[in-house]
Amino acid sequence: MARIDHFNNPNAPKPNSIVVAVTVFVQDDQGRVLLIQRTDNGLWALPGGAQDFGEYIADTAVRETREETGVEVEVTGVVGIYTNPNHVVEYSDGEVRQQFSICFRARFVNGEPTTSDESSAVRWVLCDALDHVAIHPSMRLRIDHGLEQRENPYIG
Template identity: 85%
Template structure:
């Protein structure tokens, strides 16, 4: 399914859904962040996705990271909660989703990065390499917050 991100775009379609979703900021022992290149829009992003029925939200973070990257993690904290109403995602099936994303901090447990149906590339990325990648501004905000030594999670 194709996906178009609208960010601070007054011409964006009006949202017709809000879905609880997660992203996960996890680093390896060299301080690099785990990123995927999405198959639906080609952009680089943190692993993540929507919560399933019967699932604790931290379980969503672990499951989505495993499904998209092949890497096992454990949730250790919270980077932030991202609810900007001026960020909507338009899907080819007609859904227009207002952003509601919880970004967790995770600890690498085991596994080697590998692709999936949702990721055409998966790799550990150093902070200095981020400028070379196509990353949506809202995702870049989460990544920057993950790298920042914040005492409290971002809420916005």
């Protein structure tokens, strides 16, 4: 299913759903950030996805990271909560989702980067290389907040 992110676009379609979702900010022992190249839009992003029924939200973060990257993580905190009503995601099936995403901080446990149906590439990316990777501005905000090591989570 194709995906278009509308960010501060006055011509964006009106949302028709809100789904609880997560992203996961994790660095390896060299300080590199784990990123996937999404199959639905080709952009690089933190791993993540929607919460399933019967699942604790931190377990969603662990599961989504494992499914999309092959990497096992342990949640250690919250980077931020992202609810910008001017960020909507339009899917080819007609769903237009208003953003609601909790970005978790996690610790690398083990595993090797492996692609999935949702990730055409998985890499540990050096912080200096982030400016040379195609990342949506809303995702880059999460990454920057994760790198800042904020004392309190971002709420916005």
